[in-house]
Amino acid sequence: MPDSLLFGTEVVLNGLMAGVLYALVALGFVLIYKASGIFNYAQGVMALFAAMTLYGIMVGQVPFAHLINAIFGTHIHHFGWEVPAIIAIVLTIAVMVLFAWLVQQYIFRHLVGQEPIILFMATIGLAYFLEGVADLMWGSEIKALDVGLPQGGSFWIEENTQWMGMGNENFYGFFLDQLDLIATVIAAVLVIALVAFSQYTKQGRAMRAVADDHQAALSVGINLNFIWVLVWSVAGFVALVAGIVWGSKSGVQFSLSLIALKALPVLMLGGFTSIPGAIVGGLIIGVGEKLFEFAIGPLVGGATENWFAYVLALLFLVFRPQGLFGDKIIERV
Amino acid sequence: MLDAANTNDVGVETLLEVNNIEVIYNHVILVLKGVSLNVPKGGITALLGGNGAGKTTTLKAISNLLHSERGEVTKGSVKYRGTDVHDLDPADLVRKGVIQVMEGRHCFEHLTVEENLLTGYYTRTSGKAEMQRDLELVYNYFPRLKERRKSLAGYTSGGEQQMVAIGRALMANPETILLDEPSMGLAPQLVEEIFGIVKDLNEKEGVSFLLAEQNTNVALRFAHYGYILESGRVVMDGPAADLRENPDVKEFYLGMSEEGRKSFRDVRSYRRRKRWLS
Numbered sequence: 001m002p003d004s005l006l007f008g009t010e011v012v013l014n015g016l017m018a019g020v021l022y023a024l025v026a027l028g029f030v031l032i033y034k035a036s037g038i039f040n041y042a043q044g045v046m047a048l049f050a051a052m053t054l055y056g057i058m059v060g061q062v063p064f065a066h067l068i069n070a071i072f073g074t075h076i077h078h079f080g081w082e083v084p085a086i087i088a089i090v091l092t093i094a095v096m097v098l099f100a101w102l103v104q105q106y107i108f109r110h111l112v113g114q115e116p117i118i119l120f121m122a123t124i125g126l127a128y129f130l131e132g133v134a135d136l137m138w139g140s141e142i143k144a145l146d147v148g149l150p151q152g153g154s155f156w157i158e159e160n161t162q163w164m165g166m167g168n169e170n171f172y173g174f175f176l177d178q179l180d181l182i183a184t185v186i187a188a189v190l191v192i193a194l195v196a197f198s199q200y201t202k203q204g205r206a207m208r209a210v211a212d213d214h215q216a217a218l219s220v221g222i223n224l225n226f227i228w229v230l231v232w233s234v235a236g237f238v239a240l241v242a243g244i245v246w247g248s249k250s251g252v253q254f255s256l257s258l259i260a261l262k263a264l265p266v267l268m269l270g271g272f273t274s275i276p277g278a279i280v281g282g283l284i285i286g287v288g289e290k291l292f293e294f295a296i297g298p299l300v301g302g303a304t305e306n307w308f309a310y311v312l313a314l315l316f317l318v319f320r321p322q323g324l325f326g327d328k329i330i331e332r333v
Numbered sequence: 334m335l336d337a338a339n340t341n342d343v344g345v346e347t348l349l350e351v352n353n354i355e356v357i358y359n360h361v362i363l364v365l366k367g368v369s370l371n372v373p374k375g376g377i378t379a380l381l382g383g384n385g386a387g388k389t390t391t392l393k394a395i396s397n398l399l400h401s402e403r404g405e406v407t408k409g410s411v412k413y414r415g416t417d418v419h420d421l422d423p424a425d426l427v428r429k430g431v432i433q434v435m436e437g438r439h440c441f442e443h444l445t446v447e448e449n450l451l452t453g454y455y456t457r458t459s460g461k462a463e464m465q466r467d468l469e470l471v472y473n474y475f476p477r478l479k480e481r482r483k484s485l486a487g488y489t490s491g492g493e494q495q496m497v498a499i500g501r502a503l504m505a506n507p508e509t510i511l512l513d514e515p516s517m518g519l520a521p522q523l524v525e526e527i528f529g530i531v532k533d534l535n536e537k538e539g540v541s542f543l544l545a546e547q548n549t550n551v552a553l554r555f556a557h558y559g560y561i562l563e564s565g566r567v568v569m570d571g572p573a574a575d576l577r578e579n580p581d582v583k584e585f586y587l588g589m590s591e592e593g594r595k596s597f598r599d600v601r602s603y604r605r606r607k608r609w610l611s
């Protein structure tokens with residue numbers, strides 16, 4: 001096989017992996033948007049906050065250490081213990097549920113029935129507030145998150161795909177990061193679990209009912225507050241998964257919150273209300289931007305990954321505004 | 334034809350007691366100006382009146398769905414089985430046995446017909462077996478829904494959606510259903526069918542109804558007792574049979590009159606005078 005085809009294939013595979021991450025963040029958006037009509041700008045920061053919290057708990061950091069030291073003149077930093085990853089993850093989930101409850105109780109409960117733009121602005125405020133809290137709580141330095149996910153290239157795949165070169169000497173087999181592979185598996189499991197939850201459980205059904213019609217949901221005795229806390233909790237959990245994957249890959253740092261911006265074109269592509277849309281949209285953007293960079297990038301001086309997704313999304317906005325999988329707009333006469 | 338039972342008989346238990354309530358929207362718009370009514374156990378009570386009379390507002394004041402519309406009960410009381418339900422949330426009321434079927438059906442469009450019905454079971458805790466039994470009961474009353482159980486509710490016809498809305502309420506095992514304008518936008522034959530089922534539910538399952546309707550004619554044929562609402566006030570009430578024979582009701586709500594139809598202007602000024610007097 002010729003070089004370009006082999007490299008092209010590898011680019012596609014790597015693009016798929018990057019896309020998984022976009023998809024994860026987009027998924028968090030979709031969940032909240034569907035159930036409450038809130039476009040949650042803070043989803044990216046939630047991923048950051050979750051990853052920082054996980055790291056902080058694992059290494060036994062004292063939360064708000066800087067603040068405490070500044071006020072009391074102490075010099076505490078760490079508790080002096082370390083927490084196993086799995087326990088730390090469970091504790092972080094608890095923190096995210098608490099966060100969901102606080103957000104609902106103190107912000108969105110008071111904004112029921114407001115214009116979408118007001119809800120959106122509230123989430124912008126929330127994003128910056130949460131970023132500040134994360135900084136204050138755990139410090140702003142880059143943290144190398146290691147929850148025990150395997151890292152580095154997968155030799156097994158390299159060795160077992162070498163034959164595909166069919167005698168091509170420049171080809172040593174496909175290079176795929178093990179972490180990316182794991183991330184893909186995790187994302188797949190997460191999506192299946194989410195779909196199963198929303199299709200086959202009582203609370204999942206209630207979640208979809210709320211997404212369709214708030215008033216009617218109220219009238220059959222569904223507690224909207226509870227459902228919204230549930231939805232924000234699930235979104236928090238999805239954010240944690242995204243945070244773990246991203247943090248393991250490139251360290252926990254503030255740039256993580258910017259993947260929220262990459263999720264936007266994903267949503268335009270996949271539709272704001274579709275779980276499969278978020279996944280497929282994420283993969284398309286991931287593959288698309290890598291392939292574009294590979295094929296066209298050299299011709300235009302590179303760095304196309306910064307804007308490719310947005311241009312693609314714009315095209316979609318023009319030709320198919322509801323996205324690939326957006327909810328069918330049911331209209332009867 | 335249905336015989337109107339006199340619901341004011343001693344010995345008939347009153348389930349719902351609305352006492353002189355006033356409702357204000359957005360802190361300024363006074364919509365109900367002192368509405369009182371009773372819903373007896375085992376009866377069908379009709380709440381009649383034209384557009385904007387306040388029927389929906391009355392029902393929502395009872396089921397506490399007003400909050401989400403920035404409406405508020407500012408005076409009076411709502412009692413169910415003698416206890417004040419004014420500050421319960423809708424879910425608590427559903428658990429107490431009072432559920433509203435909203436005007437315009439409000440089905441969950443992207444849920445299937447059967448899923449819609451199951452959402453009605455949300456507040457109940459009696460398990461899967463009973464859920465299945467109640468589902469069959471609903472399908473018994475609405476065989477058409479069984480055929481369409483797998484279709485998205487959004488794609489069913491208006492009549493089917495009304496059935497879904499009523500069936501969904503039934504899944505909550507209610508004692509009282511607040512039914513808002515079931516005839517809206519349906520062909521006369523379908524209206525007849527739906528009201529027939531309401532009557533069946535009332536007689537066989539013992540469900541009590543408070544029924545808001547613009548379609549006075551049909552409502553008074555099926556109801557036992559009626560209240561007529563105008564601009565947020567009850568202007569008349571009585572057993573359905575009496576209301577049907579009442580000359581004013583005949584003239585204004587049933588579209589009949591002894592001296593033939595009066596001109597619109599006469600009716601308007603007469604109405605204004607009447608309101609002034611009441």
Ligand SMILES: Nc1ncnc2c1ncn2[C@@H]1O[C@H](COP(=O)(O)OP(=O)(O)OP(=O)(O)O)[C@@H](O)[C@H]1O
Pocket residue numbers: 358359362364382383384385386387388389390391402403404436514547
């Ligand atoms: N959310 C709201 N905010 C402000 N005013 C409202 C609101 N809902 C209803 N109203 C007003 O209250 C009055 C009574 O409305 P309501 O819906 O109770 O009447 P209705 O008898 O149910 O009428 P219809 O037969 O048309 O359904 C109307 O004048 C209406 O404009």
Ligand SMILES: [Mg+2]
Pocket residue numbers: 388389390436513514
């Ligand atoms: Mg109405």
